[in-house]
Amino acid sequence: MHRLVSLAATRPIRLVSTSASTSATTPTSAPKSKSRWLGFLFVGATATAAGIYVRQSNDSATLNQETFTKYSLVSREPVSTTSSLFTLRPRKFSEFNYDVYEDAWATGVWSVMFKQPQLQIGRDYTPLPTTAATGLSVEDENEGCLRFFIRKDPFGEVSRYLHTIEVGADVELRGPKIECAIPEETDEVLFIAGGTGIAPALQAGYSLLSRDGRRKIHILWANRLKDDCAGGQSDSLKLSAKQGWFSSWFGSKSETPQIVSVRDEDRSLIVRELEALKSQYPGQVTVDYFLDEDNTFIGKEAVRASIDSSSDSKSKLILVSGPEGFISYMAGPKLWAQGQELQGPLNGIIRELDLKDWGVWKL
Template identity: 40%
Template structure:
């Protein structure tokens, strides 16, 4: 995983932080391949953020992720965007976010926009469930639910520690609105239908105000919500399938990220 930075304080990024989820495209110039990545929100413990930051997993056969990982410091790269994805409604009351791996970035965008950029009366209850393969991917993370608190084994320093610290800080700033649970495959804590049911049952809003997001690798999204589909050269939501489709959730709008 790695960070790359740009200035977010000029238009159009400043407006994007207030609206909803969004991404930018990085271009691999030799292969003419572009991939979309979701910026992490600005650091909460800084007066201003000079960078636009990303959490990117270097995939073995990932042309763009390997290209970015091999760049020297201060390299100039091509980006395109921002590309708006989901406009977050002002009347949202309950949000559940299922995040797999680097899918935590859109979850943090949602929490930042709704808790830091909206007025008190517009802040919903947000529950983020972050599933990872290894403890190193979320080292330091302490779940809001005591029964789901993973073990705190020693681990080598990892970039994700910074992400966890920011999640913890956001929880401290908004204890009545944000809860986070950390799941780790190697510790045998898994995201399943029972956990999703428990999270959705706690919500009390009507259909127009309850949102459930699924974000992460393609296989993660497909397993829990069914695959997206390509139509007219664009990636669309597709039918709801997977675990959520089998559950027959009522009153929830589901978004695949």
């Protein structure tokens, strides 16, 4: 039998999805003198490795980039009024899934494509890492289960479909696709997430912090509703009193991060995931919450305040993930050219901040 172990006790792993391109991308290590984009097309080690598993197993039971693999929906638990946690198990057991997932987790941020069979369309979703707090049972992990945090778009084809199928139904997945290979030398990440963009932030955290050395990640997470991040406690509020951070006000809006208070048992599942990451890596993770509902938002002040100029990190990376408009506002739009999605030039507030020594990557 291939490795059957508890992932909770070992390094978490992440995947990738196959959309227009099967190529993965990797930012360079943080530039020495100024922020810039480096969009190298990277048909890298992970893709190659995944190919090997496909050849080795040569069946549809192993997640792969060429064909869709059947999983079944084990459970769908509401996380908020607009999103749910999905758990999927491969329909047939494959001893190779563990290695496919592990390679992806070790590489960085990854996704898988879900197929909507009636319309024959696919959408990418981001597997969540496994934590002791809310994770899968050892049995589920050994069976190759994956979990996803998916927002239901009331007009969206695939997310709506996924929210209506019965538990036990088949769901076809293809991947993994590496969205961002976090360079080995990266020792500090600022992750700016909007909505479900938090899923890749959790991935980046697990991938980065499970590497050797004392690396750090700071997450800024913006949501529309309190319900989306109930119970979230912003870490920078502790600092703001001392250091005067986030003191700027722009009209009625504020860049002050929030405490979204609720009873412990009502804390959002994703907030509990973030707390679990903090407990697993004490002092290496900070999270700040922003809410449209409360007129707090991630602007220049919030980003600047998250950049610790006294940090001795050598290779620093900003990752931005969320809806298109959110990414454009933060870092300028991504571009489509010759059937490929490209990074596009750095724009938005990150460019205006002209941050030295930080690489930037749009997810």
